[in-house]
Amino acid sequence: MTIDLRSDTVTRPTAAMRAAMAAAEVGDDVFGDDPTVNALQARVAAELGKEAALFMPTGTQSNLCALMSHCQRGDEYLVGQMAHTYRWEAGGAAVLGSIQPQPLAQAADGTMALADIEAAIKPDDAHFAVTRLLALENTWGGQVLPPAYVQAATALAHGRGLATHLDGARLFNAAVASGVAAAELARPFDSVSICFSKGLGAPAGSALAGSRDFIARAHRIRKMLGGGLRQAGVLAAAALYALDHHVERLAEDHAHARRLAEGLAGLPGVTVLPPQSNIVFVDLDPARAAGVVERLRARGLLCTGLYRLRLVTHLDVGAADIAAALTILRETL
Numbered sequence: 001m002t003i004d005l006r007s008d009t010v011t012r013p014t015a016a017m018r019a020a021m022a023a024a025e026v027g028d029d030v031f032g033d034d035p036t037v038n039a040l041q042a043r044v045a046a047e048l049g050k051e052a053a054l055f056m057p058t059g060t061q062s063n064l065c066a067l068m069s070h071c072q073r074g075d076e077y078l079v080g081q082m083a084h085t086y087r088w089e090a091g092g093a094a095v096l097g098s099i100q101p102q103p104l105a106q107a108a109d110g111t112m113a114l115a116d117i118e119a120a121i122k123p124d125d126a127h128f129a130v131t132r133l134l135a136l137e138n139t140w141g142g143q144v145l146p147p148a149y150v151q152a153a154t155a156l157a158h159g160r161g162l163a164t165h166l167d168g169a170r171l172f173n174a175a176v177a178s179g180v181a182a183a184e185l186a187r188p189f190d191s192v193s194i195c196f197s198k199g200l201g202a203p204a205g206s207a208l209a210g211s212r213d214f215i216a217r218a219h220r221i222r223k224m225l226g227g228g229l230r231q232a233g234v235l236a237a238a239a240l241y242a243l244d245h246h247v248e249r250l251a252e253d254h255a256h257a258r259r260l261a262e263g264l265a266g267l268p269g270v271t272v273l274p275p276q277s278n279i280v281f282v283d284l285d286p287a288r289a290a291g292v293v294e295r296l297r298a299r300g301l302l303c304t305g306l307y308r309l310r311l312v313t314h315l316d317v318g319a320a321d322i323a324a325a326l327t328i329l330r331e332t333l
């Protein structure tokens, strides 16, 4: 038996989700004809409190459409040094959007110092790129961004004429973990990207939400990037199913993450960061870390990391898997 804690992207669609996909009414979404895609877009806009939303193949494309919709060629966006849009999306903003990233240092909780944000906004001077956008990410490494920080950072950006984008790949994890509605977490941002293919358990799909004008621009950019899908209703049906059935249950994943953290606490040479949602980070002293991912794999537990292991709970791991994972971890570490 293998227990796969590498990511919450490894989930497979459940039988009920597959049934919803098979039953989906579809049409050619490039013509705007897919009723299931249209229903999903309306639902996402309503859930996130925005005027409009657009179905996207992936979170990467959704973030890139957002950046390109906010920024023109030669503009700049402010972003965390370790943020997904900057570090883990193959440099798409620069390569495909000609947008200059201005990465800023982040504290352990994902926040950037407000003074650093302020100082990075370039003056109106021909030497500089035009700073156009601030991008944040929630959850950040499984942690909910501090609400006071989100308010302060977005207010600072808006006050200086910048737009704001949220990479909310795991926004529903943040909502469930904090007990604050997704629309409330989305409110300070001009645009928000969410993913259905992570904790929500769909096989593919993301969505971008914002104003009607913003989404109209993103729609053209999505086409340009090759993201105009045809009978995408089969995927939108999975996303709708996930919104109906897989949001509240994220609390189970969070409880499993806490269970893992509690079970590992106190092991010598092992430091566990208390999880807020579904991601557990485990720091190992170097003596224990050598080959640990391979040793865990040999015992049937898949995870990622080097000195810091990353264990992600999700729809396809139950309480018994967590107990078994703990036994393997304790014996191996």
Ligand SMILES: Cc1ncc(COP(=O)(O)O)c(C=O)c1O
Pocket: 057, 058, 059, 060, 061, 063, 084, 085, 137, 167, 169, 170, 195, 197, 206
């Ligand atoms: C925070 C964050 N943003 C964006 C993405 C990109 O999503 P996708 O893999 O669908 O392109 C991911 C994927 O892991 C992510 O973790």
